[in-house]
Amino acid sequence: MRRKQLATVPTGSGLKPIHGTGDPGVLEVLRFFHDPITMIAKRRAEYGDITYIKSFGLEFVIPLTADGCEAIAMNRQKAFANEPAWGFLIGPFFRRGIMLMDFEEHRHHRRIMQQAFTNTHLKGYLQDMQPMLADRVAHLPVGDDVRLLDEFKQVTLDLALEIFLGLDLPRAEADRINKAFVDCVGAGLSIIRRNIPGTRWARGLAGRRVLEDFFHEHLPAKRATPTPDLFSVLCHAQDEEGHTFTDEDVVNHMIFVLMAAHDTSTITLTTMAYYMARYPEWQERAREQSRNLPPEISYDTLDEFTVLDRIMKESLRLNAPVPGLPRRAIEDTEICGHHIPKGTYVAAIGMVNHHDPALWSDPERFDPDRFMTERAEDKVHRYAWMPFGGGVHKCIGLYFAQMEIKTIMHNMLLRYEWSVPDDYRWELDNSTLPVPKDHLPVRLRAR
Numbered sequence: 057m058r059r060k061q062l063a064t065v066p067t068g069s070g071l072k073p074i075h076g077t078g079d080p081g082v083l084e085v086l087r088f089f090h091d092p093i094t095m096i097a098k099r100r101a102e103y104g105d106i107t108y109i110k111s112f113g114l115e116f117v118i119p120l121t122a123d124g125c126e127a128i129a130m131n132r133q134k135a136f137a138n139e140p141a142w143g144f145l146i147g148p149f150f151r152r153g154i155m156l157m158d159f160e161e162h163r164h165h166r167r168i169m170q171q172a173f174t175n176t177h178l179k180g181y182l183q184d185m186q187p188m189l190a191d192r193v194a195h196l197p198v199g200d201d202v203r204l205l206d207e208f209k210q211v212t213l214d215l216a217l218e219i220f221l222g223l224d225l226p227r228a229e230a231d232r233i234n235k236a237f238v239d240c241v242g243a244g245l246s247i248i249r250r251n252i253p254g255t256r257w258a259r260g261l262a263g264r265r266v267l268e269d270f271f272h273e274h275l276p277a278k279r280a281t282p283t284p285d286l287f288s289v290l291c292h293a294q295d296e297e298g299h300t301f302t303d304e305d306v307v308n309h310m311i312f313v314l315m316a317a318h319d320t321s322t323i324t325l326t327t328m329a330y331y332m333a334r335y336p337e338w339q340e341r342a343r344e345q346s347r348n349l350p351p352e353i354s355y356d357t358l359d360e361f362t363v364l365d366r367i368m369k370e371s372l373r374l375n376a377p378v379p380g381l382p383r384r385a386i387e388d389t390e391i392c393g394h395h396i397p398k399g400t401y402v403a404a405i406g407m408v409n410h411h412d413p414a415l416w417s418d419p420e421r422f423d424p425d426r427f428m429t430e431r432a433e434d435k436v437h438r439y440a441w442m443p444f445g446g447g448v449h450k451c452i453g454l455y456f457a458q459m460e461i462k463t464i465m466h467n468m469l470l471r472y473e474w475s476v477p478d479d480y481r482w483e484l485d486n487s488t489l490p491v492p493k494d495h496l497p498v499r500l501r502a503r
């Protein structure tokens with residue numbers, strides 16, 4: 057493997073340099089899309105604790121240890137900013153979303169947004185989603201070729217529209233909004249990054265316009281009457297000093313939160329379904345537990361779904377829906393003693409830790425019991441398991457996600473059995489968020 061130094065280390069600093077291949081970006085991106093886990097293992101063997109790769113015309117520093125990922129997520133010296141990094145990737149489509157804010161402004165917005173995720177609100181969302189999700193799962197198509205990715209995507213979008221927006225939209229309108237989101241997400245990681253008709257980028261920009269118009273149209277009604285949905289809660293939320301969001305803030309946050317909530321939960325559900333199809337004994341263990349618990353999940357019984365909980369954690373480990381936490385250095389700094397010049401892009405990549413043989417026993421094996429208290433492999437390092445990120449930007453919706461995922465899976469287990477052929481192995485498309493190329497075809501049968 058070639059060896060090229062990222063930058064000259066200042067003399068006398070005592071810091072170490074960072075090496076990478078120096079290969080052209082297109083080559084590096086293709087390698088990553090093709091097989092990120094192998095690529096990471098090779099880089100670790102060649103360059104040690106840290107490396108850099110070129111992608112999208114930029115050089116990204118990637119720590120290959122949990123300590124390095126922690127340094128980026130915790131950002132103790134406040135040397136890394138989100139906006140210049142996430143903004144480069146998804147800014148035109150998700151601008152002014154909370155994840156694209158930094159420091160004092162981020163803290164201010166997060167304190168207001170947090171009001172929509174208090175225990176009281178979460179309890180309300182959980183209660184409200186029970187009948188809707190039971191009904192949606194009950195109406196899934198059965199057959200020998202049910203594409204679960206598509207089905208889950210539809211269910212999570214409908215859920216977001218109902219619980220976040222409090223709107224019962226006609227199918228065609230829900231589909232139009234769904235498409236706009238899909239186009240915005242798809243655009244973020246596209247290789248051609250200009251508004252050329254027919255490209256993913258152009259579709260993303262059009263999607264953003266659809267979403268802005270949609271939220272602005274519904275906003276006055278939400279301002280006028282408080283309702284239990286997130287849209288209304290954001291319109292009325294105040295921090296301790298009485299600060300509230302402007303109309304623009306509400307629209308920007310709604311677009312971002314819906315995006316953040318939708319594909320991530322869909323990917324987690326699809327990954328869980330895949331492993332439960334490949335390992336039917338786990339499907340049966342989870343079903344056994346579901347049969348012994350009430351059909352509706354409440355805030356008090358959520359923690360009793362221990363088998364589903366472990367399957368969910370293991371699925372998030374093996375296929376983290378958000379591949380990385382990108383940041384940009386706003387001053388000269390360091391990661392674990394390696395020199396990072398001002399302006400450098402860095403990324404904590406979940407896959408680095410989630411598949412590290414130094415942290416997990418037999419990391420490629422599906423083994424949910426590794427999360428049991430007696431084994432607690434996830435506790436070996438604070439960042440061994442990091443699907444929800446960490447630090448001040450840690451996922452604000454992680455409890456919401458678990459409520460939604462467990463409710464959908466609980467209903468799936470009670471109503472259906474699903475399977476894949478013995479020799480089936482999915483192939484992931486890593487060019488946007490990691491989804492199975494074939495959308496996970498299963499044989500779905502009513503029980």
Ligand code: HEM
Nearest residue numbers: 154155316317320321378381443444445449451452453457
């Ligand atoms: C399994 C599902 C989910 C996963 C794996 C996930 C993952 C993540 C990750 C890794 C981040 C941090 C990104 C960074 O620091 O650069 C994040 C942030 C965020 N997530 Fe999630 N997420 C999930 C579900 C949700 C849901 C359901 C919601 C909303 C209800 C949500 C809302 C957000 C928001 C608003 C942020 C930005 C927080 C901030 O910057 O302060 N997420 N998520």
